[in-house]
Amino acid sequence: MPEQTLAEAWGLVPAVLGIVAVGLVLGVVVAVVDRIVVFGASGAAVEPIRSSARLLVEQRRTTLAPDRLLWRTGCVAVPTLALLSLAVVPVAGRTLWSTGADLVWFNAMEALLWAAVWLVGWGPNAVHALTGGYRFLGQGLAYELPLMFALITAGLAAGSLRTTDVLAAQERLWFVVTMPVAFVVFVASAAAFAFWGPFAAPAAADIAGGVTSELSGVDRLLVEAGRTVFLGASAAMAAALFLGGESGPWLPGPLWHLLKTLAVVAALVWVGRRMPVLRPDRTVEVGWMVLVPLTLLQALVVAVLVLNGFYA
């Protein structure tokens, strides 16, 4: 039964529309929680909607001699990739698309975000935006390898790269218990891919907003929506890969997954908003000297457990 994909169960078009709707709702949820943590609860529920509507009608400004083709491509790619990464995140126990390489698909969409965000920085032909784009890549060099090892660790324990198989392997024990390092690295990398919280240096105030500095109107809406949707999608993926997804007593499965996703979002925003922005030139050494060995060790521990039949 869980082998069936969402597209087969609902039909292709309704399933795609459903996933897009889920993505947008997750994005709004992230924006609302963020607003509550920063400014308090008053008006938080309508604020993302209101500012989106304002950006939609805002006139777009431009810069001198921008590379318009690449700029627009980058702006459209950011939310598109965020939604595409949702294709392998289980919704109601099924993924939109199920292949033997779901985890790699998710990681590939993240890697394409590198290209997209760099393009957003490159396009306007402006120094702050370009600096932000290069900061994003510089940070990426620090967290990409630990993130890959974290994803592979979950796949290793499940014996499959298919998300639904990873879900099924956690019926007895959530993966977060045996792979806490992988869980933390996965969530932190999600924040870094959305250049959000402590990883917001690519869009920091010291470079006047960085990659987002020259964005206005629809372009800004697309990029900001892409960031929040990606954070929401990653929270849902983290809940599925490490927190058992739908497993839980009394309540129906999808509700459990939703609650766990909300918990991850809340924790991510609450912790992320309380940390200072990391300097991008200080992240690579930490990534390679601390996180790579730690995640490799984590994978080794899990591999030994797999050989001992711990997850069987």
Place this chain on the structure above:
Amino acid sequence: MLSDLSGWAIAVVAVLGALSVAAGVAVFVVDSMARATFALLASFLAVAGVLLVLDLVYLAVVTALMMTMEMAIMAVFMIMFMMNPAGLMPMTMVHNAKGSAVVGAGAFVVLTVGIWTIDWPTRNPERPADSTRQLGEAIMGSHMLVMLVIGIALFATILAGTVLATARGRYDRFGAGLTAKRPDDPVPGGLRR
């Protein structure tokens, strides 16, 4: 192999193939480093799309993943080495035009002759249930030696590239006797060493 595919799939493969060649041509036609980089990426993504249509999902996704990261890292090298790091001034993407045309034509002839003359193995009648698993078993089993050799060669390439790229070695960082407690770096790393 093509006979297993539906008409739609063959059409999509043809379109993606044409797209990848067109994007490949665009690499040499455009006059900006960024556009050349992303034309190349578009070409690779079209190839990944072909693999996807052929139901080789893992290979398709890994192609997209690796090529995207390669292009991103190329952008990092662009700022490290170019006189014009932003690359905003129009510049030609062609160097040594005659020599590269000869090399390109030679490679095309060798590959085409190879493709049409090699006695390709015929596939078993039934398709594998999970091509990812089959690929993993091949890499970790019958093809392990060749994959290990490739892995070591790639690793050596990475090290050589880094050695060539960096102007500073450990003697610059830790002194002539390698005795300094803390490295003398222009940009301090994230760890307090």
